[in-house]
Amino acid sequence: MGWDWFSDPDYWASRLVFQRMLAAVYLIAFLVALNQFRALLGTRGLLPIPKFVARVPFRRAPSVFRWHYSDRFFAVVAGAGAVVSAALVAGVSDSAPVWVSLLVWALPWVLYQSIVNVGQIWYSFGWESLLLETGFLAIFLGPAGMAPPVPVLWLLLWLLFRVEFGAGMIKLRGDRCWRDLTCLYYHHETQPMPGPLSWYFHHLPKPLHKVEVLASHFTQLVVPFALFAPQPVAGIAAAIMIVTQLWLIVSGNFSWLNLLTITIAVSALDSHIMAFSRPDLTEPPRWYRIVVLVVAALVLALSYRPARNLVSRGQLMNYSFDRLHLVNTYGAFGSISRIRHEIVFEGTDDVELTPATAWSEYEFKGKPGNPHRRPRQVAPYHLRLDWMLWFVPLSFRYGESWLERLAEKLLTADHAMLKLMRHDPFNGERPTFVRAQLFRYRFTTRAERRATGDWWVRRPVEPALDARRLGADGAAVAAD
Known part of the structure; x- marks a missing residue:
């Protein structure tokens, strides 16, 4: 079977693993919303959604809750998102027609978008935008019976590049301790939510803390450029990022940021690393090619300001330039607390x-x-x-x-x-x-x-x- 530039069967397995992992992250996000919204955002919560939608116009925060809100309806929305996500983890869309796959993957994106846009400070974290941007691209990856579209795979690489390189640049431009390699003298102790091993990381010898910082700089400032190299170099770069994110997982608690970054990195692994047998794959229909190319053009157009932000002295981190969080800026810990x-x-x-x-x-x-x-x-x-x-x-x-x-x-x-x-x-x-x-x-x-x-x-x-x-x-x- 011959393949044109639009599709690449070598990423069939990584696309499948990526989709399962992303659906699992969606599932966690919806369960968090379901478990916590009444106290934080409910009608009698700390920052009630009804008061927010009454004072903020739709164009600034599009959401299904503009048309109706009740605590019961929020629970239905979050619960529906959890059910759909669990179904995607189980692979219900794998054998579906292309148009059904598009619609099924669009559903959790729309539902979670509606929650984030009325979530106020409780949903102001960078991993919310990262989930929405990743989820938007995932809509167009297609079902398991079709080879993954190359334009979407490249957009995922561009997203991973911005996540890592943006985090590296905000560090270099921020706290001096990142430049003198001493930030981890403090960070394991002062990070937002230490984990069960953070005490041990904090008490590592200071030379090892400097090695940690150097490894972080290498992974975030050098390795991202290798993502755009031919395979197996791109896959090796993604694997280095995965190992770094696993290190962050065991050293602290950063919600699903690290798991989601690993998920995106998986999409860069081709058959050199993800050596699984694949079924016979169908050619993508013409209408689908057109849709993917239009989406790619849209994302590239919206990438101008985030790309300019990467090289700006006034770099913003975790900022969305559009209300749907389609293309965002990322970064964390530009400054480190000492106490x-x-x-x-x-x-x-x-x-x-x-x-x-x-x-x-x-x-x-x-x-x-x-x-x-x-x-x-x-x-x-x-x-x-x-x-x-x-x-x-x-x-x-x-x-x-x-x-x-x-x-x-x-x-x-x-x-x-x-x-x-x-x-x-x-x-x-x-x-x-x-x-x-x-x-x-x-x-x-x-x-x-x-x-x-x-x-x-x-x-x-x-x-x-x-x-x-x-x-x-x-x-x-x-x-x-």
Whole structure:
């Protein structure tokens, strides 16, 4: 069978693995939305969707929730996305006609787009846009009975290049510690959500930390250019990126960012690496070729500003230039925190506040709390509230629209909110007062860990939110 420039059967297996992995990421994303939306975005959530759509025009945030919103409808949308994603993981579209494959892969993209565009700060992370951009390209990859279209494969390479090279450039332009190779003296300890091995990574010898940074620079600033080389060079470049992303997975929790980057890199592996037998493949229909070429032209046109951003001194990271997140900029950790601060919420059921008042601590599922508790492996799941609470000590403007509201939810023992907690010290009952304290955290030394069994050492710094109680109108007010 002869093949023209449009299709390449050597990527049949990698396309199949890519689609399965992407569907799994979609499934995780929809389950996260289903589990967390009531507390964060529901009608009685911290930042309700109905209030958002009432003040923001459609052109700025297109979404199916423009036409109707209720908590039940959101659950239906997220649940439908999860069902379709699970079906795609199982390969239900593999033997479908081309037009059916297009429609089935478009469905989770439309549904998740609708969630992200009304998700406000809870959906402001770079991996949301990355999932949408990847998901858009996946619509046009075609079913398993047809050879993968080369234009879409090249667009996936372009996406992977921007993810890696953008992350490398923001580091070089950002914190000086990336240039003197010392950033990982701090990062494993101060990253948003350390994992179960982060303590050990932090205590690696400093020369190894410098090797880590050098390896990161090599992978992000040199290797991406090899993606556009002939095989097997391009596949080797993608494999290096996959190994680097696996390293990041075991050293911290970054939601599905690393898994999704690995997924994109898989699409660059041809039959030299993905040596699987394939069935007889059909030629793509003419209308499909035209659609793919139009989409490729659109993506290339929209790539102008993201490409210019890569070489700009004022480089933006994790920014979308279009409302549908079709072509975006990426990057992370242009600056590194040297000191870790955490906000700790506490409550009491005392009737009055006195110097002898005993305060009990709320525990979150992912962020550091009790110093004796080992950091958890959370990724690729995403604990949105925990992540945003990491940002607040960096600048309290991150929490100005919802931090007070969170205290109110704790005062009312809101069931949806307490589901996002690891431990409620009041077992579902209402506390009388709630406050938030700012603590300085650091990993224990090896000697401290042997002596105490603790993973963290912490000390109070200052109040983050003075004591609150419920007012007559049911809102949180300052304690007398």
